[in-house]
Structures are given as C-alpha cells and as structure tokens.
Amino acid sequence: MGRIVLEQVAKRFGDVEVIPPLDLTIEDGEFTVFVGPSGCGKSTLLRLIAGLEDVTAGSIQIDGAEATGVPPAKRGLAMVFQSYALYPHMTVRKNIAFPLRMAKLDRQEQDRRVEQAAAVLNLTDYLDRRPGQLSGGQRQRVAIGRAIVREPAAFLFDEPLSNLDAALRVGMRLEISELHKRLETTMIYVTHDQVEAMTMADKIVVLRAGHIEQVGSPLELYREPRNLFVAGFIGSPKMNFIEGTEAAKHKAHTIGIRPEHIAVSESKGSWSGVVGVSEHLGSDTFFHIHDTGLAETITVRADGEVGFRHGDKIHMSPRTDVIHKFNESGLRIP
Amino acid sequence: MATQHSRSAARLMMAPAVILLLGWMLIPLTMTLWFSFRKFLPLRGGDLGWVGFDNYTRFVSSSSFWPSVQATLLIVGGVLVITVVLGVLLALLLDQPMWGQGVVRILVIAPFFVMPTVSALVWKNMFMDPVNGLLAHLWKAFGAAPIEWLSQASLTSIVIIVSWQWLPFATLILLTAIQSLDSEQLEAAEMDGAPVLKRFWFIILPHLSRAITVVILIQTIFLLSIFAEIFVTTQGSFGTKTLTYLIFQRVLESQNVGLGSAGGVYAIILANIVALFLMRIVGRNLDA
Numbered sequence: 001m002g003r004i005v006l007e008q009v010a011k012r013f014g015d016v017e018v019i020p021p022l023d024l025t026i027e028d029g030e031f032t033v034f035v036g037p038s039g040c041g042k043s044t045l046l047r048l049i050a051g052l053e054d055v056t057a058g059s060i061q062i063d064g065a066e067a068t069g070v071p072p073a074k075r076g077l078a079m080v081f082q083s084y085a086l087y088p089h090m091t092v093r094k095n096i097a098f099p100l101r102m103a104k105l106d107r108q109e110q111d112r113r114v115e116q117a118a119a120v121l122n123l124t125d126y127l128d129r130r131p132g133q134l135s136g137g138q139r140q141r142v143a144i145g146r147a148i149v150r151e152p153a154a155f156l157f158d159e160p161l162s163n164l165d166a167a168l169r170v171g172m173r174l175e176i177s178e179l180h181k182r183l184e185t186t187m188i189y190v191t192h193d194q195v196e197a198m199t200m201a202d203k204i205v206v207l208r209a210g211h212i213e214q215v216g217s218p219l220e221l222y223r224e225p226r227n228l229f230v231a232g233f234i235g236s237p238k239m240n241f242i243e244g245t246e247a248a249k250h251k252a253h254t255i256g257i258r259p260e261h262i263a264v265s266e267s268k269g270s271w272s273g274v275v276g277v278s279e280h281l282g283s284d285t286f287f288h289i290h291d292t293g294l295a296e297t298i299t300v301r302a303d304g305e306v307g308f309r310h311g312d313k314i315h316m317s318p319r320t321d322v323i324h325k326f327n328e329s330g331l332r333i334p
Numbered sequence: 335m336a337t338q339h340s341r342s343a344a345r346l347m348m349a350p351a352v353i354l355l356l357g358w359m360l361i362p363l364t365m366t367l368w369f370s371f372r373k374f375l376p377l378r379g380g381d382l383g384w385v386g387f388d389n390y391t392r393f394v395s396s397s398s399f400w401p402s403v404q405a406t407l408l409i410v411g412g413v414l415v416i417t418v419v420l421g422v423l424l425a426l427l428l429d430q431p432m433w434g435q436g437v438v439r440i441l442v443i444a445p446f447f448v449m450p451t452v453s454a455l456v457w458k459n460m461f462m463d464p465v466n467g468l469l470a471h472l473w474k475a476f477g478a479a480p481i482e483w484l485s486q487a488s489l490t491s492i493v494i495i496v497s498w499q500w501l502p503f504a505t506l507i508l509l510t511a512i513q514s515l516d517s518e519q520l521e522a523a524e525m526d527g528a529p530v531l532k533r534f535w536f537i538i539l540p541h542l543s544r545a546i547t548v549v550i551l552i553q554t555i556f557l558l559s560i561f562a563e564i565f566v567t568t569q570g571s572f573g574t575k576t577l578t579y580l581i582f583q584r585v586l587e588s589q590n591v592g593l594g595s596a597g598g599v600y601a602i603i604l605a606n607i608v609a610l611f612l613m614r615i616v617g618r619n620l621d622a
Contacts, residue, residue: 052524052525071524072525073524073525073529078525079522081518081521085516085518085519087519087522087523087540089541089543098526102526102532103527146522146526150526
C-alpha cells in the first residue's frame with residue numbers, strides 16, 4: 001500500500017499557473033524528495049497530494065483508488081508541517097492521540113499506540129508536557145509521532161527540518177531516514193536543501209517553476225543531470241559551467257565540471273588561474289579560482305591539506321571522463 | 335540602566351504620574367468612606383454628624399438592596415454570555431474572506447461608537463415602543479400582540495440593549511485572536527480527521543480562551559456600572575434597578591449622600607467578589 005500516481009495534475013491560482021500538467025508515479029515504500037528553489041511549486045504539489053488544495057485538472061490515485069475529490073482525512077495520508085503545527089494547549093500525549101481520538105478508537109488502543117510511537121521517537125519522558133516546553137527537535141518528533149500513530153499509507157513532510165539548527169538538522173535527517181527503513185512506508189519529502197535530498201532520497205524529483213526537470217535516484221542525478229538547471233542544483237559546491245572555446249573543444253555549447261573532478265597542482269595542468277578565497281573545512285578545501293579565462297570563477301574541491309594562499313598561481317587538470325556536455329538549449333548531450 | 339543613579343532618576347520621573355493617579359483614586363475613595371459614616375442630607379440640614387454604621391445597616395436592610403444585586407448580576411451575566419457567544423460566531427464569520435470585508439468590519443464596530451444614552455433612546459423609541467416600534471410592527475405582521483418590552487420583559491430589554499453595544503468590542507478582540515491562529519494547525523487537524531465542528535471545538539476555541547478571558551474581565555468592569563441605559567429606558571422600575579442605579583436614587587432622588595456612599599462601598603465589595611470569582615474561573619487562561 002502507498003503507491004501514489006499523479007496524472008496530468010495541474011494547479012492554477014486565478015490566472016497564475018503554479019503547476020502545469022504533470023505526471024508522476026511514487027512507488028510503494030519509496031522515499032521521494034521534491035526539491036527545487038523556493039517558489040518552484042514543490043509545497044503546492046505536496047498539498048495537492050494531501051488534499052489541502054484542490055487540483056485544477058488531472059487526477060490523483062492513491063493505492064489504485066481515485067483520490068482526486070476525496071477530503072484530506074480520508075486519503076490515509078499523514079503530514080508533518082514546517083511549523084510542526086502542534087496543538088499548543090494539548091499535552092504531547094493528547095497531541096499524538098488526536099488523530100486516533102478523531103477516528104474514535106477506544107481508549108486502550110489509543111494509549112497503546114501513543115506509548116508505542118513515543119517509545120520509537122524517544123518521547124516517553126515528555127508525554128505530559130506541552131509543546132511550548134519542548135525543544136525544536138522534540139517538537140519535530142511529536143509532529144512525526146502524530147503522523148505515525150495513524151499508520152498512514154504515506155507520510156508527507158513539508159520542509160520539516162528548516163526550523164532546526166544545523167546540528168539538529170543532521171540528527172533529524174538520520175532519524176527520519178532510519179524511520180523510513182524501519183516502517184518501509186512511502187514518504188514524500190519537500191525541501192529546498194539539495195543535501196537533504198541527496199542523503200535521504202530513494203528518488204529525487206527536481207522541480208522548477210512547477211515543471212519536473214528530472215526524476216531519478218540521487219546518483220543518477222549526480223552522474224547524468226538532464227540539463228543545466230539540475231546540474232547546477234545537485235551537488236555541493238555547485239558545478240562549474242564553462243562556455244566558449246573550451247566548450248567547443250568538446251563539441252558542446254556549455255560544459256560542466258564538478259569541483260571534485262578537478263585536480264590542482266603548482267606547476268602543471270591544462271588550465272591555470274589565481275587563487276581567490278579558499279574555504280578550509282578540514283577534510284576538504286574549496287578554492288575559488290579567478291582569472292582562468294574560462295568562467296568568472298572556477299571552484300575546486302581539493303584535499304584538506306593542500307595549501308594554496310590568496311593570490312597564488314594555480315594549475316588545474318579536469319578529469320575528462322566526467323565532463324558534462326550541454327547544447328544551446330541547456331540539455332545534456334550524451 | 336540599572337545603576338543606583340538611573341534608578342532614583344526613574345523614580346523621580348515617575349513620581350508625578352504616580353502621585354496624580356493615587357490622588358485620582360484615593361481622594362474620591364476616601365471621601366466616599368468619609369460620607370458613608372455621616373448623616374449628610376444636602377437639602378434637609380446638610381452634614382448632621384457621625385452616625386457610625388447606621389448608613390450601612392440601612393442600605394442593606396432596604397427592601398430594594400438584594401433585588402438590585404440580583405438585577406446587577408443578571409444583567410452582567412446575560413450580557414457576557416450573549417456577547418461572548420455571538421462575538422465568537424461573528425468573529426469566525428468576519429474572518430472568512432469575502433467581498434467588502436473592510437466595510438463590513440467597520441459596520442460591525444459601529445455600535446461601539448454610539449453613546450449609551452443615544453443607543454438606549456434608539457432602542458426604546460425605534461425598536462421597543464409597543465405602538466410604533468419596529469418590533470411591534472414585526473409582531474403585528476405575524477398577527478401577534480406586540481410585547482411591551484420595557485415593562486413586560488424589562489430586564490431582557492436592558493440586556494439586549496447593552497449586548498448590542500458591547501458585541502462589537504467582543505467581536506473585535508476575538509477577531510484579532512482568530513487571525514493570529516496558525517492556519518497550519520487547522521490544516522493539521524483537518525488531516526487528522528477532525529471535521530469542521532471538531533476543529534472549532536478542539537483548535538479554535540482553546541486558541542481563543544485567552545481573548546475570551548480578556549473580553550469577560552474588561553466587560554465585567556464596565557457592565558457593573560451601566561447606568562445610562564437604565565436611566566433612559568425604565569428609570570429603575572420593573573426590576574431593573576441595579577446597585578449602581580440604587581445608589582444614584584439614594585444620593586440624588588432621596589438626597590441622602592451618606593446612605594448612597596455606604597451603597598458605593600457595597601458596590602466596591604460586590605465588584606471585588608465578582609472579580610475574585612472571575613479570576614478563579616477564567617484567570618488561569620491568562621498564564622502563558
């Protein structure tokens with residue numbers, strides 16, 4: 001259970017077409033991430049699936065059953081909101097039990113499921129507190145707990161980690177991935193952070209202005225981005241794009257080379273430039289190299305111990321086997 | 335900011351305001367207490383000296399004392415119930431996106447700008463008049479005998495008039511509270527399977543509890559002292575004599591300042607009892 005199929009789904013707000021007709025299939029048990037810059041329609045798409053917005057055209061099927069006009073509560077989906085949307089006047093226990101109470105489950109079953117969810121999420125000690133007394137990460141877990149107890153066909157996450165600090169975000173990322181492995185339930189996850197997408201997803205859907213730019217596994221998107229947008233969006237630091245004569249050598253309008261695929265040296269290399277800012281992360285160093293004659297800056301990822309300083313002359317050699325080629329309209333040339 | 339010097343400077347700066355406020359409050363209170371222990375009949379001999387607790391016993395033993403307390407509490411309670419219930423419903427309605435929202439909101443607030451005397455007159459003559467009133471015409475249109483509102487249903491009439499005046503206040507405060515509700519909470523409840531009425535009961539109403547508390551407390555303060563509405567309509571007859579009105583009658587109609595002052599002290603006590611009860615019932619909503 002938990003296969004979601006979108007057929008020619010479109011959404012308009014008045015005259016503005018937020019999502020032009022699109023098709024998408026999310027397989028049962030898959031962790032799908034919708035990723036894209038802000039305003040690309042990824043949250044709207046999620047809300048269409050949830051039923052919080054009505055589709056303008058097209059149909060949504062959940063588990064083979066038509067769900068287009070079905071109210072949100074009847075779709076068997078659970079959602080975790082960006083603001084967590086916990087009920088502030090209820091204790092954690094009541095928050096988690098709320099969907100069960102609405103479904104009129106008997107008290108013992110309610111208690112059993114709440115205790116179970118609390119145990120899974122390490123919330124047992126906090127059941128009698130109110131959301132206001134919890135930390136961000138704990139609130140996040142309560143929101144997830146409220147989703148779990150319903151035993152939904154699929155979980156929908158709407159940028160759930162964007163309100164957490166960086167350290168907590170990494171931790172929650174792992175916890176959600178772990179949860180997915182354990183529950184094996186379909187999850188749809190919306191984020192603007194490509195790192196979250198790459199680390200968590202089975203399948204990434206890259207969106208821009210409501211269009212699906214590419215669908216595929218994280219490594220597929222990393223290895224074979226279908227166009228310049230996906231190439232630039234996936235991967236950190238961002239891929240370097242080079243146009244002009246250097247690109248023409250590869251019979252392309254634009255070539256792309258990832259920072260990690262360029263080797264640096266003091267003396268030899270096909271490209272050269274002057275080191276600008278270097279960012280030392282310890283494990284790696286990112287060099288921003290100017291005056292290469294190729295592009296405004298070329299970013300290079302080198303070993304953490306490589307020591308070039310601001311203003312040093314530097315030589316670079318790209319790995320030719322991983323150069324991405326794109327034509328005039330930005331599409332990948334195989 | 336917290337140096338010794340700045341603290342004493344702050345005290346000095348605040349002193350005029352504090353002294354003014356204390357004087358404003360303490361002088362009338364002391365004078366009321368003073369007069370309440372004296373026999374003071376302005377038109378029949380003036381200040382006739384100390385009488386101890388005579389005024390207090392006379393005021394309570396009067397046959398109109400307990401009915402006046404009852405009338406006061408009935409009016410306050412009735413108006414509170416009506417304004418809070420209708421206020422919540424109106425606020426929900428005004429929160430819906432609709433055409434002409436701005437104009438409608440101003441119209442809803444309008445009754446609050448009408449002076450109590452004027453609104454009581456309008457209600458008395460335009461709506462509740464048994465011969466020419468709109469309500470009388472309405473009753474006649476259905477073939478019923480018109481109600482003589484201010485004599486047959488006097489207390490209800492007063493409650494209706496005062497509610498009409500205070501409904502905008504309640505609506506306004508509750509509307510701002512509703513607007514501060516995070517819409518994701520409602521959506522979450524919707525996803526959780528709560529239909530409209532349950533969303534209202536479990537999400538919206540608890541969110542409004544603090545605003546409702548504020549409305550109740552503020553309104554009570556003002557409702558305990560309503561006067562113009564009674565003065566203009568029933569003049570305290572037909573069981574509409576509130577404690578405030580009784581004091582007015584004692585002081586101005588009977589020209590007995592001492593007796594009225596004793597009533598004033600009782601009014602202070604009553605207000606404190608009501609406040610105590612209210613704080614017990616709804617006060618904890620004010621804690622964060």
